[in-house]
Amino acid sequence: MNDYYEADHEDSLDTATRGYRSQRVPDGPPDEFVTEVLAALHHAEEAADQSVTVNLKEKFLAMNTTAKITIAATVLIVVGGLLPWLAPSGGTALAFTNVAEALANIRTATWNFSVETESPQGKMTINGKSMYLAPSRERREMPDHVHAANESGTAISLGSVEIFDYQKSESISLTPTTKMARVLKYENLPADGPSYSFEHLQRMVSDAQDGRVDKVENLGKRTIEGRETVGFRISKGDMECKIWTDSDTRLLVRVELTALRFKPKTRIVMSDFRINVELDESLFSLDVPEGYTIVSRLNIDAAEPKLDDLAQMLRLVAEHNDGVLPGELRNFESIYGGIIKSLIAKHGADESPEKAKAMAEFSANVERGMRFVLSLAPENDSHYAGKGVKLNTPNRPVFWYKPTPDENYQVIYADLSIKDVAAEDLDKRSLPAAVTVTEKRTVTKKSAVTKKSTVTKKAKFKVKVDSEGKITIQQD
Amino acid sequence: MTDWEEVLNRHGSVVWQTAWRMLGNHADALDCYQTVFLEALRVVERDTVHDWPALLKRLATARALDLLRARYRQAGRHEPLASPTAVVSRRAEPEHDAEASELLERLRVELAELPNQQAEVFSLVVLEGMTYRQVGDRLKLSTSAVGMVLNRARKRLRERLAWVEPEAKRKY
Numbered sequence: 019m020n021d022y023y024e025a026d027h028e029d030s031l032d033t034a035t036r037g038y039r040s041q042r043v044p045d046g047p048p049d050e051f052v053t054e055v056l057a058a059l060h061h062a063e064e065a066a067d068q069s070v071t072v073n074l075k076e077k078f079l080a081m082n083t084t085a086k087i088t089i090a091a092t093v094l095i096v097v098g099g100l101l102p103w104l105a106p107s108g109g110t111a112l113a114f115t116n117v118a119e120a121l122a123n124i125r126t127a128t129w130n131f132s133v134e135t136e137s138p139q140g141k142m143t144i145n146g147k148s149m150y151l152a153p154s155r156e157r158r159e160m161p162d163h164v165h166a167a168n169e170s171g172t173a174i175s176l177g178s179v180e181i182f183d184y185q186k187s188e189s190i191s192l193t194p195t196t197k198m199a200r201v202l203k204y205e206n207l208p209a210d211g212p213s214y215s216f217e218h219l220q221r222m223v224s225d226a227q228d229g230r231v232d233k234v235e236n237l238g239k240r241t242i243e244g245r246e247t248v249g250f251r252i253s254k255g256d257m258e259c260k261i262w263t264d265s266d267t268r269l270l271v272r273v274e275l276t277a278l279r280f281k282p283k284t285r286i287v288m289s290d291f292r293i294n295v296e297l298d299e300s301l302f303s304l305d306v307p308e309g310y311t312i313v314s315r316l317n318i319d320a321a322e323p324k325l326d327d328l329a330q331m332l333r334l335v336a337e338h339n340d341g342v343l344p345g346e347l348r349n350f351e352s353i354y355g356g357i358i359k360s361l362i363a364k365h366g367a368d369e370s371p372e373k374a375k376a377m378a379e380f381s382a383n384v385e386r387g388m389r390f391v392l393s394l395a396p397e398n399d400s401h402y403a404g405k406g407v408k409l410n411t412p413n414r415p416v417f418w419y420k421p422t423p424d425e426n427y428q429v430i431y432a433d434l435s436i437k438d439v440a441a442e443d444l445d446k447r448s449l450p451a452a453v454t455v456t457e458k459r460t461v462t463k464k465s466a467v468t469k470k471s472t473v474t475k476k477a478k479f480k481v482k483v484d485s486e487g488k489i490t491i492q493q494d
Numbered sequence: 495m496t497d498w499e500e501v502l503n504r505h506g507s508v509v510w511q512t513a514w515r516m517l518g519n520h521a522d523a524l525d526c527y528q529t530v531f532l533e534a535l536r537v538v539e540r541d542t543v544h545d546w547p548a549l550l551k552r553l554a555t556a557r558a559l560d561l562l563r564a565r566y567r568q569a570g571r572h573e574p575l576a577s578p579t580a581v582v583s584r585r586a587e588p589e590h591d592a593e594a595s596e597l598l599e600r601l602r603v604e605l606a607e608l609p610n611q612q613a614e615v616f617s618l619v620v621l622e623g624m625t626y627r628q629v630g631d632r633l634k635l636s637t638s639a640v641g642m643v644l645n646r647a648r649k650r651l652r653e654r655l656a657w658v659e660p661e662a663k664r665k666y
Contacts, residue, residue, distance in 0.1 A: 029652060029655075029656070030597060030600075030652070030655035030656060031601075031648065031651050031652045031655050033594065033597055034597045034598055034600065034601035034655060035601070035620055035621065037594040037595070037597055037598040037601075038515055038598055038601065038621050039515075039621070041514075041515050041518075041598070043510070043511050043514045043515060044514070044520070046510050046514070046520070046523070046524075047506075047510055047523070047524055047527055051524060051527075051528075052502055052506060055502065055527070055528055055531055056498055056499060056502055058532070059498045059531060059532075059535055060498065062532075062535060063496075063535070130567070243560070243563060244559070244560070244563070244609070244610030244613075245560070245610075266533065266536060267529075267532070267533060267536070290564045290567055292525075292561075292564055294525075294528075295521075295525055296521060
C-alpha cells in the first residue's frame with residue numbers, strides 16, 4: 019500500500035525518499051563485531067539461567083575494559099526482564115535493583131546537562147555536555163563565557179572544560195578563551211566523586227537499592243523524548259534525585275538533581291544519554307594542553323567535613339566582608355559575594371590569572387564548610403544566627419547543631435571557638451535581649467524494621483531567647 | 495533457547511541496512527546494531543517472535559530515530575555528516591549527487607523532529623517498505639490508524655522540505 023508520485027509530480031519528499039533507498043550501504047558490520055554481539059547474547063542467556071545476582075559495581079571495577087558488550091547484556095537481562103516495577107510499599111528497593119545494576123555496568127556514556135538556578139536576580143541556565151569513561155573518568159564541557167551574575171551585577175567566568183580522574187584523585191579545569199588551567203589533587207576523595215558526577219549518581223542509586231537513603235518513591239510512567247519511561251525519586255539529606263529509565267531497557271533517559279535547601283535554588287538536569295559509545299581516551303587526559311597557563315595548583319582534602327570546617331568558612335567569608343559573618347549559610351551570594359567584590363576592586367572586572375588563582379583558592383578553602391552545611395539533616399536541629407554579627411564579638415553563639423539527637427549542641431561562637439553546650443546552659447550573658455528564630459522542619463519517623471522514613475508531621479519550631487537569656491525551643 | 499547465531503546470520507543484514515540508511519554513518523550504525531539485538535533478547539524473554547524481520551526492522555528504526563534525535567539535539571539542526579552518505583541521484587552529474595545527499599540529510603533532520611509515532615510509521619512504511627498490517631502489528635495500531643498517522647507525517651515532511659527546490663521543478 020505504498021503510493022508514490024510519478025516523476026512529473028515528484029517533490030522534495032519523494033526525492034529524499036528515493037535518495038534514502040538508493041544509498042550504497044557498505045558491507046557490515048565487521049565479523050569480529052558480530053562475534054562480540056553473539057558472545058554477549060549467549061552470556062546474557064546463561065546468566066539469566068543461573069539466576070545470577072551479582073554485585074555489579076565491584077565486578078565492573080575489577081573488569082577488563084574489553085568485556086564491554088558482555089557486561090551490558092548481562093545487566094540488561096539480569097536487571098531488565100525478571101522483576102516487575104513495584105509500588106513503594108511493596109518493594110521499591112527491589113525494583114530499584116534493575117536501575118542500580120544497569121547503571122553500575124555502563125562502560126561509557128555521554129549526556130547533556132543543564133544547571134538551572136533561580137534567585138532574586140532571576141533565572142539562569144548553563145548548558146553543557148558530559149562524558150564518562152569507566153571506571154572513574156569524566157569530562158565536563160560548558161560553553162565559553164559563562165557568567166554567573168551576582169548581586170552587584172558583575173560577573174565571574176567559569177572554567178569551561180573540567181576533566182576528573184577519581185582513581186588518580188586529580189582533576190584539571192581549563193578555560194579555552196583565556197588559556198588558563200587549574201590543577202587539583204584530592205586527598206580522601208569519596209568513592210562517588212562530586213555531587214553531579216556520574217559515579218555519584220551510580221552511588222546514589224545503589225544506596226537507594228540498599229535502603230541507605232531517606233526515601234525512595236515511584237513516580238510512575240512518563241513519556242520522555244518519545245520513549246516510555248519509569249521514574250523514581252530518591253531523597254537523601256539535602257539532595258533529591260529524580261531518575262527516569264526506559265521501561266524496556268532500563269537505560270537512563272533523564273535525571274534531575276536538586277539541592278533542596280541551597281540558595282540560589284539549583285537543579286541539574288541530565289538528558290540525551292548515549293550509553294556505551296566509542297570515546298577517545300585523549301578526551302580524558304589530565305595533561306594540561308600546550309599554550310595554557312597553570313594559574314593554580316591546589317590540594318583538596320575531600321574527607322568528610324566537620325564543624326571546624328564551617329568555622330573556617332565563616333572566618334574566610336568574614337575576612338572578605340569587612341569582618342562581618344555571612345547572612346546565610348545556604349546562599350551562594352552570601353558566601354561568595356564578598357570575595358567577588360574584593361577581587362573586582364583589586365583586579366578589575368576582567369578575568370586574569372591572579373583573580374582566577376584567588377577565586378580557586380577561596381573556593382577550595384570554603385568548599386569543606388559548604389559541604390558540612392549541605393550534609394545537615396533535620397534531625398541535626400541546626401540553627402544559624404550570624405547575620406550581621408561581627409567576627410570576634412564576645413560570647414555570641416552564631417551556629418549550633420546536634421551531631422545526633424541525643425547529644426548536646428555543638429556551638430560556634432563569633433570568635434569561632436567551638437563548645438559543647440546543653441540548650442539550657444548556653445551563656446546567658448552572650449545573648450541579646452530577646453531573639454526569636456523561626457524555622458520550619460519536616461518531622462520524619464524512620465522505621466527500625468523497614469529503615470524507610472515517612473513524614474509524620476510538618477512542624478514549625480521557634481527558638482526563643484528571653485531577656486533573662488533563657489532559651490526555649492518550641493514546636494508549634 | 496533462541497539460536498542467536500541463526501538469527502544474526504539470517505537477519506543481521508536487515509538490522510545493519512536499516513541502521514546504516516537511517517543514520518548514515520558507520521559508528522552510529524554499529525551502536526544501533528548492538529542495541530537492537532540486546533533489546534531483541536528482552537523481547538524474546540517475554541514473547542515468542544513470529545516475524546523476526548519485522549521485529550528487527552521496527553527496533554532498528556526506533557533506536558536509529560533515538561540516535562538521530564540525540565545527534566541533532568546536541569549539535570543543532572544542521573550538523574554536517576562526518577562521512578557523507580553516498581547517494582546516487584537520478585541524474586548522474588556530481589552536483590546532483592551532492593544535492594541528493596543534502597536532501598537526504600534534511601530528511602533525517604526532519605524525521606528527528608517529527609512526533610515519535612509519525613516518525614516510526616513513516617520510516618517503516620515509506621523508507622523500509624513494510625506493509626500497513628506489519629506496522630500495525632508491531633505498533634499495536636489498526637491499519638486505518640497507520641494510514642492516518644502516515645498521512646500526517648507525509649504532510650508535515652512535505653511542508654518542512656518544501657523550501658528545498660526539488661530537481662523536477664528547476665526547469666520551470
